[in-house]
Amino acid sequence: MATGYHPGELLVQDRADLTGEATFSLGAIGETVPAVAADFLAEQPMIIIGATDRAGxxxxxxxxxxxxxxxxxxxxTLVIDALPLPGDPLADLLGAADAPAGTPHAERPVRLGMIAIEPATRRRMRLNGRALPRGGGLHVALDQVIANCPKYLQKREFRILQADEVTAAARTVTSGTALSAAQQRTVREADTFFVATASDRGDADASHRGGNPGFVQVLSPTRLRWPDYVGNAMFLTLGNLTLNPAAGILIPDWSTGSVLHLSGTAHIVWDADERFxxxxxxxxxxFSVTDVREISAASPLRWSDPGYSRFNPPVS
Structure with a gap:
């Protein structure tokens, strides 16, 4: 994977007629974490990760x-001093690897896509690599470190709940195969979500999508649609989907700490009449939904109301 584009990314760049822009953006993909980026990571209270579970x-x-x-x-190297909590859809995949040597999956790296964002300053960076849980956290050998632009990221400030507040917040986990009416409202009201994909070789990626509330359409309880806005022309997400349609979505509730996890498949709609x-x-x-996991009080972080990005297109 490293610092070059794979065939799926090249195909999308060519079809979008943005090969020149993509070649320029290639300079933002590296293999190491610069000192300024290490400082940025050390200031963050959250990182988004994406991976493929053992069921594909x-x-x-x-x-x-x-x-x-x-x-x-x-x-x-990136060290993350945290693991997914019980009930999280990636808990079994990552937790099992933190076992003594010689047990199944103990030394099998998990291909992980990651994105760290700082909503207060609209800064973000993506990192991809191979993770082994160690000592209650993750040690990630990095393959890609990617600088990202701040477009479509809503400004927010965070606070961390105190211990007594965390205890008082009841945590529940519900699963299904379609979105309930309440979950559909959550999707329609979202101004941010995160999408995880993987190439046909299994290399994972996690990315951010943002817009004004309503930018994600709920076409049915098992079908969503969202616009792909002007970006950096890398097409890391769409390139993966061209080779492997499996995808996962995370929609955070910034005010309550609850999260909505969706897994399924996605494909690109190129039809001009549709996009116009x-x-x-x-x-x-x-995006076709196959699995739904909703977890209340999943995070001790609470975020302020958003300051919407000036780049967000209007929602019809």
Whole structure:
């Protein structure tokens, strides 16, 4: 994987007629964490991760901790002092690897896609690599470190709940195969979600999508659609989907700490008549839901109301 584009990314770049822009953006993909990026990571209370579970489903989830729980002890390593909590769709995959040597999966790296964002400053960075849980956390050998632009990221400030507040917040886990009416409202009201994908070789990626509330359409309890806005022309997400349609979505509730996990498949809609109906859409992505996991009080973080990005196109 490293710093070059794979065939799926090249195919999308060519079809979008953005090969030149993609070649320029290639300079933002590296293999090491610069010192300024290491400092950025150390300040964050959250990182989004994406991976493929043992059933072949792709999921996105979040890991949280006090600032400092993300560390880059050397330019090719990221240490995350956290693991998914019980009930999280990636808990079994990552937790089992933290077993003594010689047990199944103990030394088998998990291909992980990651994105760290700082909503207050609209900064973000993506990291991809191979993770082994160690000592209650993850040690990730990095393959890609990617600088991202701040477009479509809503401004928010965070606070971390105190211990007594965490105890008082009841945590529940519900699963299904379709979105309930309440979950459909959550999707329609979202201004942010995170999407995880993987290439045909299994290399994982996690990315951010943002817009004004309503930018994600609920076409049915098992079908969503969102616009692909102007970006950096890398097409890391769409390139993966071209080779492997499996995808996972994480929709956070910024005010309650609850999260909605969706897994399924996605494909790109190139039809001009379809995209012209959606302001700002360069392409559309249709997502078919196969698995739903909702977890209340999943995070000790609470975030302020958003300051919407000036780049967000209007929602019709």
């Amino acid at each position: 489903r792709v999921w996105a989830t979040q890991l949280t901790g006090d600032p400092g729980f993300l560390r880059s002890p050397d330019p090719r 109906r959606v302001p700002g859409a360069q392409r559309l992505v249709d």
